[in-house]
Amino acid sequence: MPRKNIVNFKFPITKLNNANAPNHNALLCKKTKSNKKFFPLHNHNYMEIEYLTSGTIIQELNGIKFEATVGYFHCLDHNDTHSFKSVAPPFHFHNICFDIRKIPSNIAELLRSVQFPFVGSFSKEAFEKVKNYFEIMYSIQNSDEPYTKETLYSYFALILIEVLKAGKPLQPNKSKSTYKYAKAAGEYIKENYNSHITLNDAAKHLNLAPTYLSQIFPKYYGCGFVEYLNSYRITVAKELIISTNLSITDIALDSGFSNHCAFSRAFNKYEGCSAREFKQRYKNSDFI
Numbered sequence: 001m002p003r004k005n006i007v008n009f010k011f012p013i014t015k016l017n018n019a020n021a022p023n024h025n026a027l028l029c030k031k032t033k034s035n036k037k038f039f040p041l042h043n044h045n046y047m048e049i050e051y052l053t054s055g056t057i058i059q060e061l062n063g064i065k066f067e068a069t070v071g072y073f074h075c076l077d078h079n080d081t082h083s084f085k086s087v088a089p090p091f092h093f094h095n096i097c098f099d100i101r102k103i104p105s106n107i108a109e110l111l112r113s114v115q116f117p118f119v120g121s122f123s124k125e126a127f128e129k130v131k132n133y134f135e136i137m138y139s140i141q142n143s144d145e146p147y148t149k150e151t152l153y154s155y156f157a158l159i160l161i162e163v164l165k166a167g168k169p170l171q172p173n174k175s176k177s178t179y180k181y182a183k184a185a186g187e188y189i190k191e192n193y194n195s196h197i198t199l200n201d202a203a204k205h206l207n208l209a210p211t212y213l214s215q216i217f218p219k220y221y222g223c224g225f226v227e228y229l230n231s232y233r234i235t236v237a238k239e240l241i242i243s244t245n246l247s248i249t250d251i252a253l254d255s256g257f258s259n260h261c262a263f264s265r266a267f268n269k270y271e272g273c274s275a276r277e278f279k280q281r282y283k284n285s286d287f288i
Contacts, residue, residue, distance in 0.1 A: 026102030027156060029138040032093040034086070041083040041222045045235065046097045047111070048076045049163060051122065051130065055091025057084040061117055061170060063182075063219040071127045074170075075163055077116035078235070079186070081222035094134050096156065104153050110160055120167030133159050181206060182220035185213060189229050193236060194256040199225040233257060234270045241279045248275050 041060070051073035059068045061082040068084070076082070100108050122130060133155040140148055188202045199217075202225065203210040214225065221228050237255040240246055246254065252263030252275075267275050 027096060027098035027141075027152065029134060029141055030095040030097065031138065032095055033090055034092075035090045037089055038085040039083055041081055043081045043222075043231075044076070044078050044097070045238070046078060047100050048074075048098075049096045049159065050074055050076070050093050051127075053092040053094055053131070055089065056087040057091055058087065059084045060222075061119070063222065064170060069121075071122045071124075073120060073122060073130075073163060073167065075111075075114060075116065075118040075167065079221075079232075080117045082117075083222075094131070094138075096134070096137070096159065098156075103156075107153060107157050107160065110157075110164065114164070115169035117170045118163065118167045119170045120163070122162065122166050126162045126166055130159050130162050178216035178219055181208060181213065182216050185217055185225065186221060186228065189225075189232055193229065193233050194254060196256075196258065197229070229256075230266050231270060234266055237263070237267065237275065238271075238278065241275060251275070 052068055052070055054070060056067065056069050059066055059072075059074075059082060061074065061076075062080055067087075074082075100111055137152055137155050137159075141152060184206055185202045188205055189197070192201075199214055200210050203213040206213065217225050217228070223231070233256045237251050240251045240254060241248075244251075248263075249260050252260050255263070257263035257266065264274065267273075267278070271278055273281070
């Protein structure tokens with residue numbers, strides 16, 4: 001199976017943290033309109049609730065394809081991969097991007113009870129509610145008025161409640177047993193990323209043939225084992241860059257790279273800049 005390229009979308013910090021906008025929250029509301037017929041396979045460095053306000057698309061989410069129409073929504077973790085193509089462009093999405101580490105704890109606990117990806121379709125009544133809540137959030141997110149932050153999170157909680165009422169975890173095709181093995185391989189990476197691990201190691205851990213794992217892994221994650229491993233290591237490295245005073249060399253080693261050169265090549269590939277440039281650019285940001 002040909003390897004798919006996976007894009008990591010970064011949080012659009014400048015829309016939230018600019019000279020005219022207060023840096024008082026850890027979420028961002030966006031309106032996305034696209035005339036593109038195809039949106040490439042990607043994941044995010046943030047969590048996201050997204051719902052379709054117009055158009056019809058064919059969505060591929062963690063390797064599972066299905067049609068989505070107005071009212072469709074999903075709640076994605078940063079490891080979920082998806083792409084979509086429009087049946088008849090343009091199509092419109094509303095997005096709420098957020099950092100679960102920095103939102104109020106009561107809302108974070110609701111999200112931690114969810115098995116991702118979480119998908120569904122709003123009823124007509126729920127759809128109108130969510131649109132109204134979103135429009136309020138969208139209109140005030142850059143305000144410096146008192147209690148803006150509290151108001152934002154109140155409406156975010158109302159949207160989340162509608163999502164939890166209408167949705168359910170996306171289940172793989174029950175005729176395929178690949179899902180649990182691919183997911184387990186991803187968990188193996190998360191638990192062992194800072195060691196020298198290979199696809200063969202993961203296959204041995206799961207009692208699978210390496211060739212079989214190499215075939216099923218992209219069906220769930222949209223990329224090969226090594227690609228996903230390095231992408232995850234870079235995610236860890238970004239966390240360390242922002243939250244610690246470790247040297248770049250120490251961060252490279254702690255995130256699982258064998259040497260500074262390998263780390264630098266990977267960091268530039270996924271982030272488009274060096275680790276030092278990244279630290280300078282985002283040292284005062286809400287998001288990684």
